Amino acid sequence: MTSLPATFAALSDATRFAIVERLMATGARTAGELADVAPISAPAISRHLRVLREAGVIEQRIEGPKRIYSVRPQAIRAISDWTMDHRTFWEGSLDRLARALENRELDE
């Protein structure tokens, strides 16, 4: 359902990425409070919020006429888990690179 590529797609837009960072830093916020993440119209922000919600990155709590948004921790955790699944790849490779630089040996 919420596949990793779908999550990445949601975070691939600079405005949406900024929204997510803002929400993680400050906690839940209304759509109006997120208006200044980018110089675009309110409908545009609203659309981005919808995309993030449909991708499972954020969730919406309705409180009166306001919509309060927050990041779903699972979404970020899923990304973290994926990188950790491949930890041996990038950790080991970086080690090799570091060693190669130290030894001035660039084999393979």
Added chain:
Amino acid sequence: MTSLPATFAALSDATRFAIVERLMATGARTAGELADVAPISAPAISRHLRVLREAGVIEQRIEGPKRIYSVRPQAIRAISDWTMDHRTFWEGSLDRLARALENRELDE
């Protein structure tokens, strides 16, 4: 330079994601060896490889008539670092704290 949204954009396509997973699992591979990640034409694969390369996710080594591709460990590490920057957000919000604590030795 290679911003995180740009990296996410590169990984937002299912075919490109599959290419990256394949490369991480098997190590460096030629374009031809990646042909079967999706039922699309060779030019389509080539285009995906270019997108991944321009986003800094993979790199190319030319060897005769072959192009050998591999994932740049820094790209995956950058994603991991980002999730870790916000670790307090998603860790604190989840009930899976135990597992996180178990992995603490891997921090830093």
Added chain:
DNA sequence: GAGTTAATTAACTCATAAGCTAAATTGTGT
């Protein structure tokens, strides 16, 4: 230097995505 192999670039089509303005929706206060 012609042929073969490996892969890319070119030119094009079609679908999706992002932006806008204007209209509609939904709850709150009078």
Added chain:
DNA sequence: ACACAATTTAGCTTATGAGTTAATTAACTC
């Protein structure tokens, strides 16, 4: 019920992206 405030939905325009086939580049072999 009426007006207001906070957002979203609708309808439209334009840009980007993924796929195709055909043509091109690049390096090795005979």
